[in-house]
Amino acid sequence: MDGKRWARTRVVSDPLTDYERWELGTYIEGQTVSERIRIALRRDVEEVGPDFRLFDAGQADAVAVVMEYDAERRWLGAEKATAHDAVAELLALRDRVDAATVSLNEFLAGRRG
Numbered sequence: 001m002d003g004k005r006w007a008r009t010r011v012v013s014d015p016l017t018d019y020e021r022w023e024l025g026t027y028i029e030g031q032t033v034s035e036r037i038r039i040a041l042r043r044d045v046e047e048v049g050p051d052f053r054l055f056d057a058g059q060a061d062a063v064a065v066v067m068e069y070d071a072e073r074r075w076l077g078a079e080k081a082t083a084h085d086a087v088a089e090l091l092a093l094r095d096r097v098d099a100a101t102v103s104l105n106e107f108l109a110g111r112r113g
Contacts (some may be wrong), residue, residue, distance in 0.1 A: 009098050011048050016111075027104055032058045038101035045100045049059040049093050057091055064090045 008027065012020045027037050042048075051067040081087060099106040102110075 004037065006034070007038075009038045009040070009101060011042050011045060011097060014043060022104070023110065024104070031104055033110055037104040038098055039107040040097055040101040045097050047059050048097055049090075052090050054087070054090060054094065057094075060092070062087045066090075088097055 002088075006047050008030070010023075011063070024039070027035075027056045051069070053065045053067075055065070060081075062067070064087050065078045066081055067078050068076040070076055081090070
């Protein structure tokens with residue numbers, strides 16, 4: 001992947017929803033191919049803002065894609081953000097949330113049931 005890295009920060013409920021439990025199980029495969037996966041409990045972070053993906057984070061041409069959902073959390077689409085200030089704000093949000101995370105292995109080892 002020529003200097004590229006994959007990383008995921010996921011904020012979950014406690015107790016986990018059925019979907020979150022399923023989703024965490026799917027992350028194990030990503031981790032085996034060097035994806036960095038960090039998990040935080042929702043109660044341990046302040047408001048986490050929108051669901052988003054960062055591409056080329058830390059680069060001058062970084063891009064964010066912000067997901068849009070309706071009131072029932074059904075996916076409506078996504079909006080690409082390229083403005084430096086908007087991407088920098090999302091990077092800062094990711095870094096703040098990352099500070100409250102543990103690795104996927106640590107999280108799964110500490111779960112009961």
